[in-house]
Amino acid sequence: MKLTDKAEEILEALWIATEENGELSMSLEQLTAAADDAALQELTRLAFIEVKGTRVHLRHEGRDEARMAVRRHRLAERLMMDVLDLKGVHGDERACEFEHLLRLGVDTKLCTLLNHPTTCPHGKPIPPGACCEKARKTGDLGVVPLTELKAGEEGEIAYLATGDSKKMQKLMSMGVLPGNRFTLRRAFPSYIFRIGHSEFAVDAELGREIYVRRDGA
Amino acid sequence: MSNLHESESGHRKVVLVGNPNVGKSVLFNALTGSYSVVSNYPGTSVEVLRGDATIDAQTYRVLDTPGMYSLLPITEEERVGRTILLTEAAEVVVHVIDARNIERMLPMTLQLIEAGLPVILAVNILDEAERLGMTIDIPLLSKRLGIPVVGAAFARKRGYEELCAAIASYTGPAGRAFTYAADLEQDMARIAASMHGRYSLDRRALALLLLQKDEELTAQVATAEGAGFTAIETALREVIFERRSDLHLTISMERRRLCRSLLDGVVVQSAGPGTSLADRLSDISLNLWTGVPLLLLILYFVLYVFVGQFGAGTLVDFFEGYLFEEWINPFVIHLGNDYLPWYWLRELIVGEYGVFTLGVRYAVALIMPIVGTFFLAFSVLEDSGYFPRLALLVDRLFKRFGMSGRAVIPIVLGLGCDTMATMVTRTLETVRERIIATVLLALAIPCSAQLGVIMGLLSEVPGALAIWTGVIVLIFIVIGLLSAQLLPGEKPVFYMEVPPLRMPQLRNVLVKTLSRMHWYFFEIFPLFVIASVLLWAGKMSGGLKALVSLMEPTMHLLGLPNEAAAVFVFGFFRRDFGAAGLYDMQTSGLLSATQLTVAAVTLTLFVPCVAQFLMMKKERGWGVSLGIFVFVTLTAFGVGALLNKLLIVTGFGL
Structure with a gap:
C-alpha cells in the first residue's frame, strides 16, 4: 500500500491537529481539499479518516500511518538542516518533497544516521520509530559528542570533527586518535579524559567536536 | 655510513627531541651540567638550550629543542624544533619518550627514523612505568626498530651511562623504512618519483609531509625543484582528491597500526596499583x-x-x-x-x-x-x-x-x-x-x-x-x-x-x-x-x-x-x-x-x-x-x- 503525497499530507495535518493541538477534527477548508478530493476518497476507503459534512476526523485505524508520516516529515527537516545545511523556507520546502521518499525502511536508516533525533528543527517532537525504541533499550546511542558523556563513563573515540584542521592535527599528534579508548574523568569545569596513562583537557567547544562511541550500559 | 658532520666549531652535535614533560631538560642538565629551565607547562621551554658534554673523551655540542609532538609542525616551538633537526646536521638525535605513554609517542620515533635521521631512542621514566605494572623489552624494541634503544629514568640517574655509551659507539642511521598500507605506499612512491632536488630529508618522508600540506616544506621543495614543481603539485592534488579524506588522519592511523604491531610482545601490562595519593590530590585540585x-x-x-x-x-x-x-x-x-x-x-x-x-x-x-x-x-x-x-x-x-x-x-x-x-x-x-x-x-x-x-x-x-x-x-x-x-x-x-x-x-x-x-x-x-x-x-x-x-x-x-x-x-x-x-x-x-x-x-x-x-x-x-x-x-x-x-x-x- 502506497499513499499519494497529498494523502500523506492530509494525515500529517490531521495528526498534528488532533494529537498535538487537542482538536477533534479539521474542516475541509483548513485542509484545502474539496469534498470529492481523490486523496480524501483514498483515505476514506482505507478507513483512515471519516468525513462528516465539512468536518474531517482521523480514525483510530489511521493513527499509526499518520504518526509515521509526521515522523518522516520531521526527519526530513532534520536531514536538510543538520546534514545538508539547508535552512529556512528553502529547507522546509525541500523537506516537504523529500519526506515522501522516506518509506520502506529508508526512514529507519535516516533516523539511525541522524542518531535517533527526538525533536525537529522547529522544536516539535519527532514520534519515535521502532529503531529508536530498540536503541533506547540496548543503550546504544550511537556516536555522540564527548560533551554528552558524564564523568566516569568510558568509550572509544569515533572521529574528530573540528573545522580547524590545525587543532585536529594537534589533538591527533598528542594521541587523541579515532579508535583509542578513553575514560572521561571530569566534565566540569573542563572535560578531562584519560587515554592510556595520559590525561588531556579540552573545553566545551572542542569537546563538542570530538565524537565518541560510548560503552553500552 | 659514518658521515661525521662537523660544525664550524668542530663539535659533533647531539640534538634532544621529544614531547613536553618527558625529561629532556633533566637529561640536558645531566649531560652538560649547565642551567636550563625544566618545566611542566607545555610551551615554557621556548628557547633552545646549548651546552657542551664530554663523552668518552670526545666533546659534543648538545642542543635541547622545545617540546614537539610530531615532525609536522603546528606551533612556533615545533617549527623551531624541526628546523634544528633539518639544518643542524646532528651526529646523533636522541628521541626521549615517556615509557608510560610509549604507544602514543613511538609514532614520532618512526617519523624520525624514516626521515633518515640518526636516532637513538631513550625510553625514559621507566621507574614510574614499572610502578604502574608495565614491563618493556628494550632489546626486542631495539631489534624491531633497527636503532639503539636505551631504557632510562634520568631523574633517578638510571640509563645515563648506557645512553653515553650508545652515543659514543653510534655508527649512523640504519636507513630502515616502515611499510605502510599498499595504497599509501603507492601514493608516496608517486610523489617521491617526481622529485629531483637534493634534500636533507628522505624523499619518502618528505612526500608524506607534502601530502599533509606542510606549508614550509612545500615552499622549500618549490624552490629546489624550480619548473619541475608543477608536476609534483599536480601529483599531490590528484592524490589528495582521489583519497577524498584527510591524509593526516590516514597517516596517523597507519602509524598507530605500525606502532601497535612493533610493540606487540615488547610491552606487557599487568594490573597496576590502585589510585595513588597523587591521583587523589589531582582530583581535589580539579574539582x-x-x-x-x-x-x-x-x-x-x-x-x-x-x-x-x-x-x-x-x-x-x-x-x-x-x-x-x-x-x-x-x-x-x-x-x-x-x-x-x-x-x-x-x-x-x-x-x-x-x-x-x-x-x-x-x-x-x-x-x-x-x-x-x-x-x-x-x-x-x-x-x-x-x-x-x-x-x-x-x-x-x-x-x-x-x-x-x-x-x-x-x-x-x-x-x-x-x-x-x-x-x-x-x-x-x-x-x-x-x-x-x-x-x-x-x-x-x-x-x-x-x-x-x-x-x-x-x-x-x-x-x-x-x-x-x-x-x-x-x-x-x-x-x-x-x-x-x-x-x-x-x-x-x-x-x-x-x-x-x-x-x-x-x-x-x-x-x-x-x-x-x-x-x-x-x-x-x-x-x-x-x-x-x-x-x-x-x-x-x-x-x-x-x-x-x-x-x-x-x-x-x-x-x-x-x-x-x-x-x-x-x-x-x-x-x-x-x-x-x-x-x-x-x-x-x-x-x-x-x-x-x-x-x-x-x-x-x-x-x-x-x-x-x-x-x-x-x-x-x-x-x-x-x-x-x-x-x-x-x-x-x-x-x-x-x-x-x-x-x-x-x-x-x-
Missing part, C-alpha cells in the same frame, strides 16, 4: 568545590605568608633596615663624601637618587628578597604540575575575559614580576589573548615588590586595603570583559595534556629559581642603574622638577598634594620606587587616609615600570604598546579621580 578553596589557600600561604610576611617583611627588614641602613649605606656615603670631591659625581653615586644609594640598594635590599621568595614559591608550584590544573580550573572564567585558561600562568607570574610575565605571554596561542593578557598585566596586576609595600602601607588604615583590593579586582573584571567584547580576533580554544602531579624535585626547583633570578638580575638590574642615572640627570638639569610640576595639576584632580607628583614620576621608572615614595610621604604625615587610598590605587593601575614598557614594545611592537600605555594612564587617573570623589562623598576616613 571546582575543592579546587577553588585550595587555590585560595595556596594564594594565602604563597603570596601573603611566604612572599608578603617572610620575603617583604623579615628578609627586607634584615637587608634594607639592618644591613644597608645601619652598615653599608653610612659606610659608602662616608666614603663618597671623603673621596669624591665633585658634587655632581657624589650625587650620581651616593646622592638622593644615586646609583648606589638608590639603584643598588633597591635592587639588592628591597627587590631581591621579595622577588626571590616569589620565584622560589612559583618554581615549587610549577615543578609539582599544579599550573596546568589551575589553568583548566579557571578556563571557563577566563573565557569571559577573552582568554583561555592558559593565560592564568602569566597572570600569576605577574604577581611576581610583570616584566617577566609580559615576556611569557608569548606562550599564549592567539594574538588576541596575548594583547588582553598584556593589558591586564600592565593595568591591574601589581608585582610582588609593589604588593609588598602597598600592603604594608594600607594595613595601617582600617578599610583601605579592602577598598584597594575591591577596586583592583573590579578593574580587572571590567577591563577583561570589555576587551573580550571589543577586541577582534579568533576566540580562544583550550586543550592540553595534563601532566601528572608529582613531588617537586629540589634540584629542579633550585635550577628554575636560580635561572629566573639570573634573568631578573641581568635584564632588570641594568635598568635600575639607568633609572637612577636618569633621575640623577633629571635632578641635576632641573628636568625632573619640570616634569613633576607638569604632573601637579593631575594631582589636584586626584585630591593629592603636589609632592605626590614625584611619586608618580618615579613610579614609571620602577613601580616599586613609586610605592616606596608613597611610604615616605605617609611616614612624614603628608597624606590623609583618603589620599593614601587614592594614591595607592592610582599608582597600582598606573603605567608599568620602564622595564615592563620596554618588554611590551619588544613583544607587541610600538603601536600596540603605545596604545596600551595611553589607555592604562588614562584609566589609572580616571579611576583615581572617581575614587577620590566617591570617598569624599561617602566620608571615608574622616
Whole structure:
C-alpha cells in the first residue's frame, strides 16, 4: 500500500491537529481539499479518516500511518538542516518533497544516521520509530559528542570533527586518535579524559567536536 | 655510513627531541651540567638550550629543542624544533619518550627514523612505568626498530651511562623504512618519483609531509625543484582528491597500526596499583568545590605568608633596615663624601637618587628578597604540575575575559614580576589573548615588590586595603570583559595534556629559581642603574622638577598634594620606587587616609615600570604598546579621580 503525497499530507495535518493541538477534527477548508478530493476518497476507503459534512476526523485505524508520516516529515527537516545545511523556507520546502521518499525502511536508516533525533528543527517532537525504541533499550546511542558523556563513563573515540584542521592535527599528534579508548574523568569545569596513562583537557567547544562511541550500559 | 658532520666549531652535535614533560631538560642538565629551565607547562621551554658534554673523551655540542609532538609542525616551538633537526646536521638525535605513554609517542620515533635521521631512542621514566605494572623489552624494541634503544629514568640517574655509551659507539642511521598500507605506499612512491632536488630529508618522508600540506616544506621543495614543481603539485592534488579524506588522519592511523604491531610482545601490562595519593590530590585540585578553596589557600600561604610576611617583611627588614641602613649605606656615603670631591659625581653615586644609594640598594635590599621568595614559591608550584590544573580550573572564567585558561600562568607570574610575565605571554596561542593578557598585566596586576609595600602601607588604615583590593579586582573584571567584547580576533580554544602531579624535585626547583633570578638580575638590574642615572640627570638639569610640576595639576584632580607628583614620576621608572615614595610621604604625615587610598590605587593601575614598557614594545611592537600605555594612564587617573570623589562623598576616613 502506497499513499499519494497529498494523502500523506492530509494525515500529517490531521495528526498534528488532533494529537498535538487537542482538536477533534479539521474542516475541509483548513485542509484545502474539496469534498470529492481523490486523496480524501483514498483515505476514506482505507478507513483512515471519516468525513462528516465539512468536518474531517482521523480514525483510530489511521493513527499509526499518520504518526509515521509526521515522523518522516520531521526527519526530513532534520536531514536538510543538520546534514545538508539547508535552512529556512528553502529547507522546509525541500523537506516537504523529500519526506515522501522516506518509506520502506529508508526512514529507519535516516533516523539511525541522524542518531535517533527526538525533536525537529522547529522544536516539535519527532514520534519515535521502532529503531529508536530498540536503541533506547540496548543503550546504544550511537556516536555522540564527548560533551554528552558524564564523568566516569568510558568509550572509544569515533572521529574528530573540528573545522580547524590545525587543532585536529594537534589533538591527533598528542594521541587523541579515532579508535583509542578513553575514560572521561571530569566534565566540569573542563572535560578531562584519560587515554592510556595520559590525561588531556579540552573545553566545551572542542569537546563538542570530538565524537565518541560510548560503552553500552 | 659514518658521515661525521662537523660544525664550524668542530663539535659533533647531539640534538634532544621529544614531547613536553618527558625529561629532556633533566637529561640536558645531566649531560652538560649547565642551567636550563625544566618545566611542566607545555610551551615554557621556548628557547633552545646549548651546552657542551664530554663523552668518552670526545666533546659534543648538545642542543635541547622545545617540546614537539610530531615532525609536522603546528606551533612556533615545533617549527623551531624541526628546523634544528633539518639544518643542524646532528651526529646523533636522541628521541626521549615517556615509557608510560610509549604507544602514543613511538609514532614520532618512526617519523624520525624514516626521515633518515640518526636516532637513538631513550625510553625514559621507566621507574614510574614499572610502578604502574608495565614491563618493556628494550632489546626486542631495539631489534624491531633497527636503532639503539636505551631504557632510562634520568631523574633517578638510571640509563645515563648506557645512553653515553650508545652515543659514543653510534655508527649512523640504519636507513630502515616502515611499510605502510599498499595504497599509501603507492601514493608516496608517486610523489617521491617526481622529485629531483637534493634534500636533507628522505624523499619518502618528505612526500608524506607534502601530502599533509606542510606549508614550509612545500615552499622549500618549490624552490629546489624550480619548473619541475608543477608536476609534483599536480601529483599531490590528484592524490589528495582521489583519497577524498584527510591524509593526516590516514597517516596517523597507519602509524598507530605500525606502532601497535612493533610493540606487540615488547610491552606487557599487568594490573597496576590502585589510585595513588597523587591521583587523589589531582582530583581535589580539579574539582571546582575543592579546587577553588585550595587555590585560595595556596594564594594565602604563597603570596601573603611566604612572599608578603617572610620575603617583604623579615628578609627586607634584615637587608634594607639592618644591613644597608645601619652598615653599608653610612659606610659608602662616608666614603663618597671623603673621596669624591665633585658634587655632581657624589650625587650620581651616593646622592638622593644615586646609583648606589638608590639603584643598588633597591635592587639588592628591597627587590631581591621579595622577588626571590616569589620565584622560589612559583618554581615549587610549577615543578609539582599544579599550573596546568589551575589553568583548566579557571578556563571557563577566563573565557569571559577573552582568554583561555592558559593565560592564568602569566597572570600569576605577574604577581611576581610583570616584566617577566609580559615576556611569557608569548606562550599564549592567539594574538588576541596575548594583547588582553598584556593589558591586564600592565593595568591591574601589581608585582610582588609593589604588593609588598602597598600592603604594608594600607594595613595601617582600617578599610583601605579592602577598598584597594575591591577596586583592583573590579578593574580587572571590567577591563577583561570589555576587551573580550571589543577586541577582534579568533576566540580562544583550550586543550592540553595534563601532566601528572608529582613531588617537586629540589634540584629542579633550585635550577628554575636560580635561572629566573639570573634573568631578573641581568635584564632588570641594568635598568635600575639607568633609572637612577636618569633621575640623577633629571635632578641635576632641573628636568625632573619640570616634569613633576607638569604632573601637579593631575594631582589636584586626584585630591593629592603636589609632592605626590614625584611619586608618580618615579613610579614609571620602577613601580616599586613609586610605592616606596608613597611610604615616605605617609611616614612624614603628608597624606590623609583618603589620599593614601587614592594614591595607592592610582599608582597600582598606573603605567608599568620602564622595564615592563620596554618588554611590551619588544613583544607587541610600538603601536600596540603605545596604545596600551595611553589607555592604562588614562584609566589609572580616571579611576583615581572617581575614587577620590566617591570617598569624599561617602566620608571615608574622616
